[in-house]
Amino acid sequence: MQWLSRFSYHRRLQFSFLALILLPFAAVTFWSYQSVRQNVSDKILRTNEETITVIANQIEKTIDSISFASLYLSETYDPEVLNSLRYLTNAENFGDYKSYIHQAKLKSIGGILTIQTLDADLEIIIVNRNNRIIMGNLDRPVFSKVPDRFLQESGRLNLGEGTVLQWFPYRESASVPEYYYAARFIFDPRNHEKLGTLFIGIPRHYFENLLDTGNASVVLSLTDSAGETIAVRGGSEAADRKKPLRSEVRISRTGWLLASELPRSSIDSHINREFLVSVSVFGVFFLAFLVLSMFWAGYMNKPISLLRASVKQYVGGNRDVRIPVKGKDEVAMLSAAFNQMLEDINQLLHQVESEQEEKRRLELRALSAQIRPHFLLNTLNSIKVNLLMAGDTTHGAMIDALMKLQRAYVHADQPIQLAEECAILGSYVQVMQVRNRLDIAFHYRLEPGTEELELPRLLLQPVVENAIGHGFSARPDHPRIELESRLSGGMLEIAISDNGRGMAEEAIKRLSRRLSGAEPELPQPEKGVGLINTARRLQVLYGYRSRLTAAANPDGGMIFTFYIPVTGSKEVSSHDDGHVDR
Numbered sequence: 001m002q003w004l005s006r007f008s009y010h011r012r013l014q015f016s017f018l019a020l021i022l023l024p025f026a027a028v029t030f031w032s033y034q035s036v037r038q039n040v041s042d043k044i045l046r047t048n049e050e051t052i053t054v055i056a057n058q059i060e061k062t063i064d065s066i067s068f069a070s071l072y073l074s075e076t077y078d079p080e081v082l083n084s085l086r087y088l089t090n091a092e093n094f095g096d097y098k099s100y101i102h103q104a105k106l107k108s109i110g111g112i113l114t115i116q117t118l119d120a121d122l123e124i125i126i127v128n129r130n131n132r133i134i135m136g137n138l139d140r141p142v143f144s145k146v147p148d149r150f151l152q153e154s155g156r157l158n159l160g161e162g163t164v165l166q167w168f169p170y171r172e173s174a175s176v177p178e179y180y181y182a183a184r185f186i187f188d189p190r191n192h193e194k195l196g197t198l199f200i201g202i203p204r205h206y207f208e209n210l211l212d213t214g215n216a217s218v219v220l221s222l223t224d225s226a227g228e229t230i231a232v233r234g235g236s237e238a239a240d241r242k243k244p245l246r247s248e249v250r251i252s253r254t255g256w257l258l259a260s261e262l263p264r265s266s267i268d269s270h271i272n273r274e275f276l277v278s279v280s281v282f283g284v285f286f287l288a289f290l291v292l293s294m295f296w297a298g299y300m301n302k303p304i305s306l307l308r309a310s311v312k313q314y315v316g317g318n319r320d321v322r323i324p325v326k327g328k329d330e331v332a333m334l335s336a337a338f339n340q341m342l343e344d345i346n347q348l349l350h351q352v353e354s355e356q357e358e359k360r361r362l363e364l365r366a367l368s369a370q371i372r373p374h375f376l377l378n379t380l381n382s383i384k385v386n387l388l389m390a391g392d393t394t395h396g397a398m399i400d401a402l403m404k405l406q407r408a409y410v411h412a413d414q415p416i417q418l419a420e421e422c423a424i425l426g427s428y429v430q431v432m433q434v435r436n437r438l439d440i441a442f443h444y445r446l447e448p449g450t451e452e453l454e455l456p457r458l459l460l461q462p463v464v465e466n467a468i469g470h471g472f473s474a475r476p477d478h479p480r481i482e483l484e485s486r487l488s489g490g491m492l493e494i495a496i497s498d499n500g501r502g503m504a505e506e507a508i509k510r511l512s513r514r515l516s517g518a519e520p521e522l523p524q525p526e527k528g529v530g531l532i533n534t535a536r537r538l539q540v541l542y543g544y545r546s547r548l549t550a551a552a553n554p555d556g557g558m559i560f561t562f563y564i565p566v567t568g569s570k571e572v573s574s575h576d577d578g579h580v581d582r
Contacts, residue, residue, distance in 0.1 A: 032278045041245055048218065048247040048260040055210055055220070056249045056258050062120045063182075063253050066200045069113045069124060070165055070184045073198050080105055085126075085186060085195045088134040093143045103142055106135040123179065123201035126186070129194060154199070157183055163516075167254060169228060170201065178204050180230050207231030218262050219244075225255030307338060319346055398434045402427075418494075419451040422483060425464055429481065432468050438475065440468065444483035453492055453566065456541060462530045463496045463560045471500020471557055487566065491545070494562040502557050503550075511550050531560070538562065 073081075084102035094100050110124055125136035131146045150170060157166045165184055169177035179201035186195045211220040211233035222230040248259040306323055313321040322342065323335040416424075422444045429442040442464075464481060472479045476499060485494045503511070513519040515535040535548040545565045553559045 029279060033275050037275075044262060045245050045247055048245065048262060049249075051213060052220065052247055052249050052258050052260045056251055058210060059222075059251055059256070059258070060253060062122075062202065062206075063251070065120065066122065066182050066202075067165065067253075069122075069200055070182060070198055072113065073109070073126065073186065081109060082188075085134075086188065089128045089195045090130055091128060091134065091143065092130055092132050103134060107142075110135045120206055121203055123199075123203065125199050125201075126196050127199065128196045134196065154181070154183060154197070157185075157197075159185060159194075161185075165254075167224065169224070169230065176204060176229055176231060180204075180207075180224075204231060208233055218260060221259050221261075223257050223259070225257075230256065307334075310338070314342060398431060402431055414457060415454040416457045417451065418453050418455060418485060419446060421455060421457070421460060422446065424458075425460060425483070428461060428464065429468070432465075436468065436472070438468075438472060438479055440472070441478070441480045442483075443480075445485075447484075447486040449487055450485040450492060455564070456537075459534070459537070460494065460496065460562070462534045466531060466560075467496070467498035467500055467558070471498045471502070474501045476500065490566055492562070492564040492566050494564070495559055496561075497553050497555075497559040498557040499553065499555055500557040502552055505552070508550055508552055508558075515548050515550060538564065 084105045087098060087102045088106070091099055094103070106126065110126075113124055114122070123136070123140075125133050125140060127146055128134050131151060132143050133140050133146065134142065136142065149172065153168050153170050156168060165182045167180065167182055170179045170181055171177040181199050181201045183200075184198045186198055187193065188195050207222060208231055211222065211231055213220065213234070216234055219232065219234045221232040224230055244261040244263050246259060246261050248257055250257055310321050310323050319342075322339050325332050325335045325339070425444070426442055429440050432438075433440040460483070467481055468479075478499070480499050482497050483494065485492065487493075510519065511531070514532055517535075517539075531548065531550070538546040538548055542564055545563070547563050549561045549563070551559045551561070
């Protein structure tokens with residue numbers, strides 16, 4: 001670098017400008033390409049996400065129509081429709097005029113539902129116990145026998161499941177099913193006997209038309225919860241499938257996955273075009289700056305030196321240093337901007353100092369808040385010791401149980417093992433039996449492997465409180481609460497039973513519907529709010545597989561059962577408070 005000494009400082013400054021500009025230009029060029037590539041990919045990805053969201057909404061509307069039709073036919077309480085289903089449940093042909101009358105009734109109902117779902121071209125059929133079609137549309141004759149292939153596909157349905165739709169594909173030979181059916185069993189509400197099976201099929205052409213976006217390079221696919229393909233549209237054999245842009249939407253009602261894939265090769269032209277524009281614009285500014293630097297290098301040297309000196313003073317602790325602003329040219333604007341930056345830095349420093357002071361005060365408040373529960377626990381412990389020393393073991397035990405509950409409430413936001421939760425329930429029962437003057441027996445049996453499973457703290461207490469507050473309101477002679485846990489099919493089942501006064505059968509059914517969400521909330525509060533809040537909490541924490549059920553105890557009283565999916569070795573969840581009532 002000795003050869004630079006032969007040039008003047010002004011020329012050396014120009015050479016420095018050239019060197020410092022060319023290197024950043026190469027870096028900025030590479031960064032610009034990556035940025036443009038990412039921006040174009042993000043735009044296309046958002047467009048694809050919006051497209052599949054619209055398609056998913058349309059599919060959900062169709063599923064809502066199917067759910068409405070299935071509920072209307074499978075849970076109907078219309079005496080005429082119910083009598084028609086009963087009459088034709090074993091029919092194989094038009095044996096008499098009544099068969100024709102009853103089939104015509106079902107046909108009229110099916111026609112109304114078909115009109116409501118006309119845009120989806122759904123196939124709605126009812127099959128009786130002899131596998132004969134007693135109601136149908138499209139090209140399936142009445143009382144015709146269901147094809148063997150159809151019976152084979154539908155034979156995997158769970159006959160014991162009568163509350164939700166069950167889905168299965170139906171295909172003859174193609175890899176993509178011709179129809180995708182929703183099935184629901186129809187039971188007689190009088191004796192719970194099976195009257196038939198309702199099938200509602202979505203044709204393949206409905207999915208293909210829905211997935212047709214007009215862009216052959218975009219591949220749209222719809223798969224069910226088991227990963228089997230329902231429909232696929234778009235794409236070609238020559239398309240590049242290496243790291244495609246993928247967007248997907250999960251249809252919550254059925255668990256289906258709607259995905260969109262776009263090959264990178266299809267967007268290269270967009271990326272290259274925007275990149276060339278960006279490079280051209282940057283090149284123009286670069287040339288302009290290069291030319292101007294040759295004329296203004298000397299003029300800019302002096303304010304830069306002043307700027308450097310001001311920075312040193314500011315770093316040295318002089319926060320009042322400022323650059324004099326003269327004129328309205330670029331140098332004056334730079335000086336004014338630098339002065340404004342110093343003002344902003346001073347404000348930020350003042351703000352940081354204020355925030356640190358506020359943080360210190362908050363920490364002191366937090367420490368003070370931690371002292372209060374410990375002070376209460378220490379006070380209760382002193383009272384317990386005094387009671388035990390005085391020989392009052394009853395109230396001493398109550399104070400001890402109350403201390404355990406207080407410790408549980410202090411850490412209400414932390415998960416707890418099932419065995420520890422049962423111990424806290426025991427303390428709660430001990431306090432409540434003294435408060436209500438009841439000799440309540442509380443026993444729990446935990447299946448090996450369930451003791452260490454973690455739950456939200458105080459999740460089970462509303463049911464126990466409900467049993468004490470309402471089940472034992474009649475003050476039975478030997479009140480008893482029992483808790484059992486076991487693992488079954490990847491689910492943790494916790495049953496809590498009591499021998500209280502129980503509930504009427506109709507009241508239990510109504511409570512069960514409200515716990516499952518099948519019956520809407522009433523505008524005014526009523527009994528059962530706490531249990532419903534607990535059921536909602538299960539749904540929020542663990543999803544649709546979890547539930548809380550109510551049933552009559554054969555020995556008198558009630559049995560409430562928690563069903564919680566086990567996703568790992570421990571169950572960890574957040575906690576939220578609820579209220580109890582029956």
